[in-house]
Amino acid sequence: MAEASGSNGTRVFTVLVADDNEVAQRLCKRVLEKAGYGVLIAADGLQAVDAALHQKPSMILMDVAMPGIDGLEAMRRIKAEIPAMPIVIASAHSMASDRERFLAAGADNVLSKPFRLADLLSIVQQLASRP
Amino acid sequence: MPGTGPHLSWTRALVRRATPFAAIAAIFAVQALAAAPPVVAFPLYLTVILLVAMQRPRAESIAVSVAAAAAVLLVPAMGGQASDFAPAVLLAAVLVGVAAAMSELTRHSREAAAEARRRLNDVAAADRLLRATLETTTVGLGLADFEGSWTLVNEPLAAILGRRRDDLTRTPLRELIAQSDRPAFDEALGMIRGGDIVRWAADVDQLRPDGSRVPVAIHIARVPSSATAEPSLLVQETDISDRKRADALQGCLAAMRQVIAPSLNVESAMPQLLEAFCGYLGWTLAEHWAVDADHGAMRQRNASSLSSPLLEAFVLAGRGLKATSGSGLIGRAWQAGVVAAEEDIEKAVDFERLDAAQGAGLRSAAAFPIVDAGEVTGVVLLMSETARRMSDEEVTTLAAAGVEIGQFIRRAETAQALRRSEADHRAIYERSPIGIARISSGGELLEANPSLLNMLEHDEETMRATTWPDLLRAYDQAASRLQRPPFLAGVSDGSSVQVRASTGGGSWLWLQLTATSIPDSSGAPEHVLVMVEDVTAVRETSDRLAEALDAQREANSNLEKLDRTKSEFLSIVSHEFRTALTGIQGFSELIRDGGLEPDEVRAYGGYIFNDADRVNRLIGDMLDLDRMESGRMTMRTGDVDINEVLSEAISRAAPATVTVEFKSDLDPRLPIVAGDRDRLIQVVSNLVNNAVKYSPEGGTATLASRLEGHFALISVSDTGIGIPPDEIGHVFERFRRVRSGAAQSIPGTGLGLTIVKQIVEMHGGKIWVESAVGHGSSFHFTIPLAPEAANAMHLRHG
Numbered sequence: 001m002a003e004a005s006g007s008n009g010t011r012v013f014t015v016l017v018a019d020d021n022e023v024a025q026r027l028c029k030r031v032l033e034k035a036g037y038g039v040l041i042a043a044d045g046l047q048a049v050d051a052a053l054h055q056k057p058s059m060i061l062m063d064v065a066m067p068g069i070d071g072l073e074a075m076r077r078i079k080a081e082i083p084a085m086p087i088v089i090a091s092a093h094s095m096a097s098d099r100e101r102f103l104a105a106g107a108d109n110v111l112s113k114p115f116r117l118a119d120l121l122s123i124v125q126q127l128a129s130r131p
Numbered sequence: 132m133p134g135t136g137p138h139l140s141w142t143r144a145l146v147r148r149a150t151p152f153a154a155i156a157a158i159f160a161v162q163a164l165a166a167a168p169p170v171v172a173f174p175l176y177l178t179v180i181l182l183v184a185m186q187r188p189r190a191e192s193i194a195v196s197v198a199a200a201a202a203v204l205l206v207p208a209m210g211g212q213a214s215d216f217a218p219a220v221l222l223a224a225v226l227v228g229v230a231a232a233m234s235e236l237t238r239h240s241r242e243a244a245a246e247a248r249r250r251l252n253d254v255a256a257a258d259r260l261l262r263a264t265l266e267t268t269t270v271g272l273g274l275a276d277f278e279g280s281w282t283l284v285n286e287p288l289a290a291i292l293g294r295r296r297d298d299l300t301r302t303p304l305r306e307l308i309a310q311s312d313r314p315a316f317d318e319a320l321g322m323i324r325g326g327d328i329v330r331w332a333a334d335v336d337q338l339r340p341d342g343s344r345v346p347v348a349i350h351i352a353r354v355p356s357s358a359t360a361e362p363s364l365l366v367q368e369t370d371i372s373d374r375k376r377a378d379a380l381q382g383c384l385a386a387m388r389q390v391i392a393p394s395l396n397v398e399s400a401m402p403q404l405l406e407a408f409c410g411y412l413g414w415t416l417a418e419h420w421a422v423d424a425d426h427g428a429m430r431q432r433n434a435s436s437l438s439s440p441l442l443e444a445f446v447l448a449g450r451g452l453k454a455t456s457g458s459g460l461i462g463r464a465w466q467a468g469v470v471a472a473e474e475d476i477e478k479a480v481d482f483e484r485l486d487a488a489q490g491a492g493l494r495s496a497a498a499f500p501i502v503d504a505g506e507v508t509g510v511v512l513l514m515s516e517t518a519r520r521m522s523d524e525e526v527t528t529l530a531a532a533g534v535e536i537g538q539f540i541r542r543a544e545t546a547q548a549l550r551r552s553e554a555d556h557r558a559i560y561e562r563s564p565i566g567i568a569r570i571s572s573g574g575e576l577l578e579a580n581p582s583l584l585n586m587l588e589h590d591e592e593t594m595r596a597t598t599w600p601d602l603l604r605a606y607d608q609a610a611s612r613l614q615r616p617p618f619l620a621g622v623s624d625g626s627s628v629q630v631r632a633s634t635g636g637g638s639w640l641w642l643q644l645t646a647t648s649i650p651d652s653s654g655a656p657e658h659v660l661v662m663v664e665d666v667t668a669v670r671e672t673s674d675r676l677a678e679a680l681d682a683q684r685e686a687n688s689n690l691e692k693l694d695r696t697k698s699e700f701l702s703i704v705s706h707e708f709r710t711a712l713t714g715i716q717g718f719s720e721l722i723r724d725g726g727l728e729p730d731e732v733r734a735y736g737g738y739i740f741n742d743a744d745r746v747n748r749l750i751g752d753m754l755d756l757d758r759m760e761s762g763r764m765t766m767r768t769g770d771v772d773i774n775e776v777l778s779e780a781i782s783r784a785a786p787a788t789v790t791v792e793f794k795s796d797l798d799p800r801l802p803i804v805a806g807d808r809d810r811l812i813q814v815v816s817n818l819v820n821n822a823v824k825y826s827p828e829g830g831t832a833t834l835a836s837r838l839e840g841h842f843a844l845i846s847v848s849d850t851g852i853g854i855p856p857d858e859i860g861h862v863f864e865r866f867r868r869v870r871s872g873a874a875q876s877i878p879g880t881g882l883g884l885t886i887v888k889q890i891v892e893m894h895g896g897k898i899w900v901e902s903a904v905g906h907g908s909s910f911h912f913t914i915p916l917a918p919e920a921a922n923a924m925h926l927r928h929g
Contacts, residue, residue: 021710021713021714023713023714023718023738023741023742024710024713024714024717026738027713027714027717027718027721030721031717031721065706065710091706092705092706092707092708092709092710092713093702093706094705094709095702095705112709113709113710113712113713114709114712114713114715114716114717115713115716115717116716116720117717117720117721117724
């Protein structure tokens, strides 16, 4: 298994960014890497599932509206294999009812787009510091 | 002593028989002793013989005469002198002859006397018989002279006439005849006297001393004159009161039936009935009392005609009275249900209106119930000025009359109710705004009311011949659609069907037919009543209402869809905006926070610009679409040269596009189209941009035009990735960008094709797409030619 790891040999907290929007991909990658996290990219739902199962990221930042299978379906499949995998839904579907819907579907947290960079970092930080 | 009688009589008879012989012997002895000539003794002998001959039977007187003859002959015979003997013989013969003759004479006279005596006896016997007959017969008999004075009357005649015999005898026959019958009597008597007739028979009323009349059958016969008597009249009379009464009762019933039979009106018949009771039965007045509607009391309803103000006062006194069951004469007849009578109302304890009755001189009363089906519905009160005791026959007759009147009243009331109901039905039938038809159980029209004829604008003849059969067929068809039985199979349920029918005036109506079968007395359907209503207006209104409802429902559903689409749209749009803003906000935040390399800043600025541009286009597209869909977009229509538009689109796109080669295949003879040039450019550029966007490097975009009927057909084809079959049907919907595979990175608002479709359709054209994944897509659309161009085309081709 290809575990994502830092250059110093210690295990680096790796975030799988699953988003079909290139701009969003670049933004997250830039922000998270700068904060010292490892970043993996998936451009649609199937890629996300594949990456999650094979590259074992520490957590997943998952968009919902993606070609093929959407983020929620991808999350369901991943959680079926790895129930403990932390998944944060990052979606431009940002009505109150959407938040409830995502949490009910098994999301560990929800990040509404557009987001403040500090919010993104705070959510990731929170999960990274979990025992 | 028992033996003495015959013995004595025998002795007496012997003495009587011996006496003449002794007398003759004595005479002979005296003569012989005196020696007198026989001539001297002869008168003595003759006397004895005469006496015997007159009193004794013939044989005895002969025997006595023979004895006397012998005595006369004895002396001369003993004398022996022939001269003496001859006169003696003569004398003896005389004696015997006298005895014989005398004896015969006596016998004759005796027989004549006996005959006379017998006759007298017979007459006496006949007289006794006649007198006995006269006195014992029930027939009144009397003898009167030609003047009508009685010579003889019997007891029954006196009884019939209510007089003593001697009193009757003093009253001439004519005075006994009631005044009204006297002319007839006088005439008859005159004819008998004149010998024109010998007998006369008639029913007459005779007067009693108390002034009352007695009806009799009188028979007067002329008795011829005799040697001793003048011709006379034999008068025979029979009291026919009973027969008269029976006749009166029968007559009363007959008169009553004559009134009742043809009448169905109680109010007009009742006075006549009351008159009949008075007229036939001799009652002074009659009143009809009937039970109130609430059955609590009886009230006076009618009275017979009245001959005096006092009688009127009596009837008037009864107007306000209420007779209750069980009290008073009326109440008793009511309660008991049988005839009640008071021979003397003064003695009745509960007679109402006693004062008024006495004031009017009324003395007797009777009340009989009017009975219907065992229930007393009224009472007839009869009042009489003369005291009268009702005979059993009269009671029976009145009871029967009460039952007949009761039945009559019921019949009349039923008939009246029936008439009223019939009149009601007739009025409904004639004047109802609803058409009504009576149909036989065989389906033929029997009768159609005026409304129906008016409604269908036909006369009854046409109705019967054609219109009704048509309606019947229409009914059956409608019924079969409703899965109901056909008209003749059973329409007792009063169910309705609606049928279409044409009128005589040629218009069409919607008719609602409601059929109800009317059973006869046995319950079998006798005929069918069909109500026909013109429901055209209702139908049209309801049709319009249904249309309106449908439209409303559709509008509602459209609204709902719109609402759903709108919130869906809002959700998609906000998603699109937020997605675009994610980059703008995130990268601008990075730039703001500083610490970036100049290259980074430039790159992030590019991302920000692109997304901002996209947001701008999105807004523009959305506004365009909104204007088009709400019809607020105005088209500046003019003549447009499609080929020129296509060429310009190529020349505009080509310089910026290095990856795709443009080709054009334009029909140079394509006529001018009618359209908004700017909008058509928008359509073509959108399609061209798509073709470029979805084509890989080295691809080809081809723009073609040609004429298709009265349309210009424009095609924009690419050699791009194509559209998957499951998405091709949705490409013109909003935000339906092809997302799969390589397309996912291609920017766009997702509204472009929706706008294109709207613009084409606003021009009156159509747009469609053909595509194969991996080979490319072709979008085709049509725009109508300009009118003059279309006409030219028409000329050219026509």
